[in-house]
Amino acid sequence: MSTTRALARLSRSATAASRAPVSSTLFKRGMASVVPESQTSNVAEPKLDKDAKIKKFHIYRWNPDEPTAKPRMQTYSIDLNKTGPMMLDALIRIKNEVDPTLTFRRSCREGICGSCAMNIDGVNTLACLCRIPTDTAKESRIYPLPHTYVVKDLVPDLTQFYKQYRSIKPYLQRDTPPPDGRENRQSKEERKKLDGLYECILCACCSTSCPSYWWNSEEYLGPAILMQSYRWIADSRDQKKAERQDQLNNSMSLYRCHTILNCSRTCPKGLNPALAIAEIKKSMAFT
Missing domain, CATH: 1.10.1060.10 (Alpha-helical ferredoxin)
Incomplete structure (x- = not known):
């Protein structure tokens, strides 16, 4: 069974959350879930060059400060010519230059710490070791690790x-x-x-x-x-x-x-x- 199919079977809507610490058992957290296409929004780079190599990234979003809101997919369009080769490079660029609210874990960028584990295009992997597919006709989909409670966006509760x-x-x-x-x-x-x-x-x-x-x-x-x-x-x-x-x-x-x-x-x-x-x-x- 593929991880993507499993995500679909195991989907749950985000439920009530408070501002308590992550390890607390006193609140409920959103469960990683596949989000319907209807619940998506789009964000593009502010300035695109004429020879830009645009690729779309569909990224899972959920904010515990909005406990009644369901998880959604946010679509980001960025220029690969200005981005490093790895998925983590794309995520860092999106956070630094496009949307500072995007939340994910990362540290070493060398496949040593394990912080940036997530589900990328249906496979659990490390964003720092996963190359960005250069085919711009295909969009990449990024989720938190499947069947984990979500702290926020791509951050699972471990x-x-x-x-x-x-x-x-x-x-x-x-x-x-x-x-x-x-x-x-x-x-x-x-x-x-x-x-x-x-x-x-x-x-x-x-x-x-x-x-x-x-x-x-x-x-x-x-x-x-x-x-x-x-x-x-x-x-x-x-x-x-x-x-x-x-x-x-x-x-x-x-x-x-x-x-x-x-x-x-x-x-x-x-x-x-x-x-x-x-x-x-x-x-x-x-x-």
Whole structure:
């Protein structure tokens, strides 16, 4: 199932919101949703050159300060000749030169921090790593990560995601200090087992592309968190492997994964969360 289709099925209108902090559970937030074409508006650059290469961007908008207003799509027309090659370049230019009210997260611009994760043309990805299609005849559509509560515009609320990350205790746990009292050493072979795991930047692209996570995000940990869990289970320096496995040994935390593989297809870092989940299941079956 494509993420765009899933967005359509999972659409909800924005509901009442207050000005409380994002992490508060005392207010309701708008849910990322596909917006009807009738609920759109257009904004163009103030000045366009004769040889301008104009491309349209349809961007999801929702403002918590207008809680009764439904989400809408705003269309921005900008000149690609004056814009950098990446989607994040377009968003920054729109915010700086066209519409300062447009809201989104961003930081490193190098695919390291995971801040600018969003759904671009039906795919969960990082705006800083996603190239702008040069075909000006095709419009680009940008949404928040699917099936997440929306703080504002393209900003998803990841409170639950980070709560789940904290629950797996993502740090080295040992009962005894290293023998020489200096550091916990690994062989090259043991260290190699962590390749493809530690590179995860917690952007949530994989988890928010997973249908199992859409329906069970309160209990199912999702691909990103499970891959982080396996990163510590596989670490030869950690002495809490059994405890980590016991924490996952229930019907919801791990076994809601049905090997749909959306997570591995969409990961902007080219990682394979589905394989990590399979390795957890295998390790628990044979221990």
